Amino acid sequence: MxxxxxxxxxxxxxxxxxxxxxxxxxxxxxxxxxxxxxxxxxxxxxxxxxxxxxxxxxxxxxxxxxxxxxxxxxxxxxxKPRSRRPKHLRTKVHWTPGLLIRIETLRKENPTWGRWSIWLTLRKEGFQMSERTVGRILAYLEKHRRIESVAGYLARTQRGKLKRRVNRPYAKRKPRGYEARAPGDLVQVDTLTLTLGPGSMVKHFSAIDLHSRFVLAEVHSRATAKLSEGFLSLLLARAPFPIRAIQVDGGSEFMAEFEEACCALGIALFVLPPRSPKLNGHVERMQRTFKEEFYTLYCAPKFAPPHRSV
CATH class of the missing domain: 1.10.10 (Arc Repressor Mutant, subunit A)
Structure with a gap:
């Protein structure tokens, strides 16, 4: 060896x-x-x-x-890098089939219910779970397309309730880059509804030129396209410069006769997109000035009759 x-x-x-x-x-x-x-x-x-x-x-x-x-x-x-695994992990809760089916049933019966409403109902029925558990189950059911989300349900049900788009024969969107470089290049027009007292309501018409800040206002008891046409005639008579373009919102008072008058006079009519009052900011701010500095001091018995220009 x-x-x-x-x-x-x-x-x-x-x-x-x-x-x-x-x-x-x-x-x-x-x-x-x-x-x-x-x-x-x-x-x-x-x-x-x-x-x-x-x-x-x-x-x-x-x-x-x-x-x-x-x-x-x-x-x-x-x-060697330290482990980033958390020291304390949440214990996974296994959902019972009865709880899962009950939450799915409640949500299908009440499509707009959130986790709190469903949790409150389940607690009354004797189920023992947290509100967050209900939220996680709802997320699981939505992920697997067993229930519809609240936002999806509301969008689907309100889709047929949208207002029909009105065809404007003359009005159009303001072109990108259009600016008021001289008086009369762009005048913003809008109406303001004011309640002066019990049963007393007025429609305040306002117009402001974006370049010169020329302002004209008129008060009526109603806001119709015919009255808007009359306000346009007053604006053309009082303005010390020719008006070439007017910008309005999508209100019905700026359709029909008002739109036809703009077309006949060759005045460009720009209509704002829906729910965009910020694009008419100058006249909106002018109306706020009228409201704060005039109408807050107004006494109903002393007010002059409507159809009076200011």
């Missing part, structure tokens, strides 16, 4: 390989951190500032010292 001995260098190499394997030295993240530590050490020896080192390597001074300390105390195992 022949006995052989293992050399000291071979033994040390085996032990080092074992330690590297235990430290997960083949881990790409460990190798990357070790490379950065060596690079920072080389840059420090070349008298580079920490700001330059941070820009070049991508780690801060505190991170370098923390990694260096971990490497010294634990070896390569200290460079």
């Amino acid at each position: 022949q006995f052989t001995t293992v050399g000291r260098e071979i033994w040390r190499g085996a032990r080092q390989a074992q330690r590297l394997a235990e430290a997960n030295a083949s881990d790409p993240e460990v190798q990357e951190r070790l490379r950065k530590l060596r690079l920072v050490k080389a840059l420090r020896e070349s008298k580079k500032s920490w700001k330059e080192i941070q820009d070049l390597v991508g780690i801060s001074r505190a991170t370098y010292h923390r990694w260096q300390k971990a490497l010294k105390e634990k070896g390569l195992a200290g460079l």
